[in-house]
Amino acid sequence: MKNIIDFYGAQLPVFKSSLHIHSTVSDGDFSPEEVIRLYSEAGYDVLAFSDHHKTNPVSTYDGKGMTILSGMEIHPIGPRNVIWHLLALGVPEDLPGTYPNGQAAIDAVTAAGGIVFCAHPNGAFSSHDILQLQGLTGIEVANTNGRFTGREYNDQCWNELIAEGWRCSALAVDDMHTACDLFQNWTMIAAENPSPQALLDALKCGRFYATQGPQFKRLSWKDGVFEAEFSEVVEAFVYGFPGMDIIATPGFPTPETSPRITSLRCRPTEGFRGVLRCRIRDAQNRCAWSNPITYSE
Numbered sequence: 382m383k384n385i386i387d388f389y390g391a392q393l394p395v396f397k398s399s400l401h402i403h404s405t406v407s408d409g410d411f412s413p414e415e416v417i418r419l420y421s422e423a424g425y426d427v428l429a430f431s432d433h434h435k436t437n438p439v440s441t442y443d444g445k446g447m448t449i450l451s452g453m454e455i456h457p458i459g460p461r462n463v464i465w466h467l468l469a470l471g472v473p474e475d476l477p478g479t480y481p482n483g484q485a486a487i488d489a490v491t492a493a494g495g496i497v498f499c500a501h502p503n504g505a506f507s508s509h510d511i512l513q514l515q516g517l518t519g520i521e522v523a524n525t526n527g528r529f530t531g532r533e534y535n536d537q538c539w540n541e542l543i544a545e546g547w548r549c550s551a552l553a554v555d556d557m558h559t560a561c562d563l564f565q566n567w568t569m570i571a572a573e574n575p576s577p578q579a580l581l582d583a584l585k586c587g588r589f590y591a592t593q594g595p596q597f598k599r600l601s602w603k604d605g606v607f608e609a610e611f612s613e614v615v616e617a618f619v620y621g622f623p624g625m626d627i628i629a630t631p632g633f634p635t636p637e638t639s640p641r642i643t644s645l646r647c648r649p650t651e652g653f654r655g656v657l658r659c660r661i662r663d664a665q666n667r668c669a670w671s672n673p674i675t676y677s678e
């Protein structure tokens with residue numbers, strides 16, 4: 382029985398998804414077959430191969446019960462001669478692997494029916510760079526492999542993008558290359574079904590959340606009240622944009638006094654009609670992040 386999320390009034394199954402994966406097709410340690418076995422045995426529903434500059438022949442793979450998405454990590458040269466990392470998902474298996482610049486890559490992926498996220502932006506992309514690009518779906522907020530290059534977390538970049546007016550969504554991914562990258566960051570997609578098209582449609586419109594373990598069960602914002610229900614955590618924040626850093630938290634727990642909480646309810650400042658996102662953190666210091674939502678009556 383699939384877990385169901387109440388996603389702002391829509392009751393939908395959620396699919397546990399690992400969307401940034403390398404295999405021996407580029408510089409990963411595991412063959413595609415081994416990758417599929419590892420994630421399938423760990424209970425995942427969706428896997429996307431995203432080897433550097435190359436697609437995988439995913440239509441020939443046995444997904445072992447999972448939906449396998451075709452993807453690619455693309456590396457155009459950005460400003461300051463920095464090598465960019467763009468995560469393309471839902472691309473045809475014959476998609477070319479090199480592009481003259483980031484916008485050309487995004488345009489080609491979009492024209493082919495795919496979507497593009499900015500991978501582990503810290504250090505390579507400034508929020509200013511990202512805002513120059515047209516057609517991106519979002520960024521990665523957490524990237525397991527990124528801990529080796531100081532790019533594990535991208536909360537600050539995400540906040541800057543939202544503050545500039547882009548309701549940008551964010552994935553959590555393993556960016557799996559080696560065994561020590563396995564199963565630490567993933568994305569829960571709320572979709573009608575696990576077909577590639579339904580999953581991509583949900584990703585496109587931000588109907589998902591990023592997590593390292595905690596689960597959102599209900600998200601709601603109506604009659605001026607924001608509410609979230611989730612698995613047991615010790616901290617929950619709601620960030621408001623523009624101009625309000627933290628608009629709700631049940632307290633500042635210490636290790637000794639940590640209250641265990643499973644819901645949050647707050648009424649943002651009277652009349653607030655901006656954008657919110659929620660972050661929760663459990664006793665093992667694992668986070669989950671909801672995507673920004675705009676108030677609607």
Ligand SMILES: [Zn+2]
Nearest residue numbers: 454466500501
């Ligand atoms: Zn990368």
Ligand SMILES: [Zn+2]
Nearest residue numbers: 401403454556
């Ligand atoms: Zn990667």
